Amino acid sequence: MATQDVVEQKAVVIPRRGYMPRSKSARDLFGKIIAYTLLTLGSILILIPVFWMVSSALKPNSQIFLFPPQWIPNPIQWDNFVTAMTSLPFGTYFQNTMIIEVGSIVGTVLSCSVVAYGFARLNAPGRNFWFVVLLSTMMLPGVVTMIPVYLIFRQLGWVNTFLPLIVPNFFGSAFFIFLLRQFFMTIPRDFEEAARIDGANTWQVLTRIMLPLSKPALATVTIFTFMGVWNDFMGPLIYLNKPETYTLALGLNFFKGQYVSQWNLLMAASLVMMLPLVLLFFVAQKAFIEGITLTGVKG
C-alpha cells in the first residue's frame, strides 16, 4: 500500500505525454459510476428470474395466469411449499440423495487425500508420468466411458441401487486429487520431518499432520462433492429407474412431468432444491473461491 502511494505521488510529479494529474480523480469517479451502473444492471438481469421464481412460488395458482402480472403475491401462499413437497415422496428422494451424498463424500475425501499425498510428497520413478495421466483424465469427456461403465454396473446387478453413484468415488477423482496435491505442496515439510523423527509412519503423518493442516482444502473438496452429487442429473437418470430410488434431481424432473402448468408448485419445489446450495454458498463462500483459486489458475 505504502509503496503504491509513493508511486502515485511520483506520477503526479512527473507527468508525461498529456498526462493530466488534475483530472485523475474525476476520471476515477467517472469510472466508478460506470462500474456501479453496469454491475447493478447486470445484477438486475441475473435476479429477475430469481425474483420471478420466488414470486410465482408464493402465489395461488389463480394469480399465476393474471395479466398484467401480479409482481408481489397477495395473499402470500406459504402452503405451496407444503403442497409441493407432499404431492410426491420428496422425503424419500431427499433420503436417497443424502445416502449418496454421505457415501460419495466419505469415498472422495478418503481416496483423494491418500492419492494426493502420494503425488505431493513421495518420490518414485514414474510419478511424473502418472501425474500427467491424472491431469489428462480431467479433460477426458465422460461420454467415452459412460456406456461401458454402465454395462459393468449392469453386469454386477447394481442398476437401481445407489452403488454406481457411490463406489467410483472411492477411487479418487482427478480434480480433487489435483486440488489437494496443490494444497499439500504449500505445507512446509518441516512438520512432517519432525513427526518422522519422532517415529511417525506415513499413515500417521497423513492423518495427524497433513489432513488437520488441510482443513480449508478438505472443506472445498467436501463442498464441491456435495454440490456435484446434489446437482447430478445424468448419473441418477442412467442408474435409477424405479421411483422409490429417485434422487431429488430426478424427483423434480418427475414432478415437472406430473404437474404441468402448476407453476406455483413447480417453482416452490425448484426453490426448495436450490435453497440448500444457496445457504451452503453463503456459509462457505470462501471455500468455494479458494478452491477455484487453488486449481484454476497458476499465476
Add this chain to the structure above:
Amino acid sequence: MATLSKPISDSARPRLPRVNRWKKSETWLFYLCISPWLIGFLIWTAGPMIYSFYLGLTSWDLFTAPRWVGLDNYKDIFTDNPDFWQSMKVTATYSFVSVPLSLVGALAIALLLNSKVRGIAFFRTIFYLPSVLPAIAVAVLWIWVFNPQYGILNLLLGLIGISGPSWLGDPHWALTALIFMSLWSLGGSMIIYLAGLKGISSTLYEAAELDGANKVQQLFRITIPQLTPTIFFNLILSIIGSFQVFTQAYAMTKGGPQQSTLFYMYYLFDMAFIKFRMGYASALAWILFAIILVFTLLVIRSSSLWVYYESETK
C-alpha cells in the same frame, strides 16, 4: 514449485546404507498411495475406453450377443443418418455461439468486479450464484421464464412493445433460448477470471501509469496478455462443456421442436439408454471424443501463439 519445497535436509542427512532401501520402499509406498486412483483409472477409464471402442465396432441391443459389424456403425452414421448431422449442427452452433459469448461476458464481468469499489463481494455473490444451482432446478425455472403467454421474458418484452416468440416451442428460437439461458450462469468462468486478475502483479500497472498508459491501453497491453493462461484454461473447459450439454435438452425440450435442440449428448443418450443400441451409441461416443480431442489439441497447439507464460521470458 516442486523444487522450492524440496527438503534441504535431504542432502544434510548423513548417507546411510539404509537410504537405498528407503528409496525402494518410498517407491513402493508411492504406488500404494496412488493405488486407489490407479486401479480406478484402469477399471473406470482405461478399460472402458478400450471396451467402448470395441463396442463401436459391434451391433448390440443388450438382449442378444454383440455382433461384429466392423466399421458399419461409422459408415452408417456418416453417410446415412440425418439425425447425426442435425445433432452435429445443433451442438456446433451452440458451441460456436455460446463459448465466445460466455468467455467475453465472463471476462467483462470479472473486470468490472475487479475494480476497487465498495460492495464488490455482494455483486460477486450475485453473479456467481446461478452457477452453483442444480441444472434441473434451473431448467424448470427457465421453462417458466420462457413460457410464451405468462413467462416473464415475454411479459417484459411486451412492456416495450415486442411480442416475443414462443421460445422453447418455436424451432427457430429454441436453441437461441438455450444459449441465452446459458449466459445466466457464466459465473463459473467469471470466478476463475477473477482469481487470474488477482494474480497480476500491481507493479505492472504502476509502471504503466508512470509511462502514461491510459486504462484502455492497460487493459490491452497488461491485463489481457497477463490473463491469457486463464483465458486458455476457460476456453478449454467451455469447449468440453459445450459439447456435452445434456440436462437442458433432456428436461426442457426433449431435443425438439422439430429436432432444433437435438444436442449430440441427448441424441447419444437416446440411442444408448432408450433405444438400447449400445454399439451404435459407442461409435457416437468415440466420434464426439475425437471431435473434442481435435478442438482441445487445436487450442493447446495454438496456445504458444497467444498464451503468455511469465516463466518463459525469465
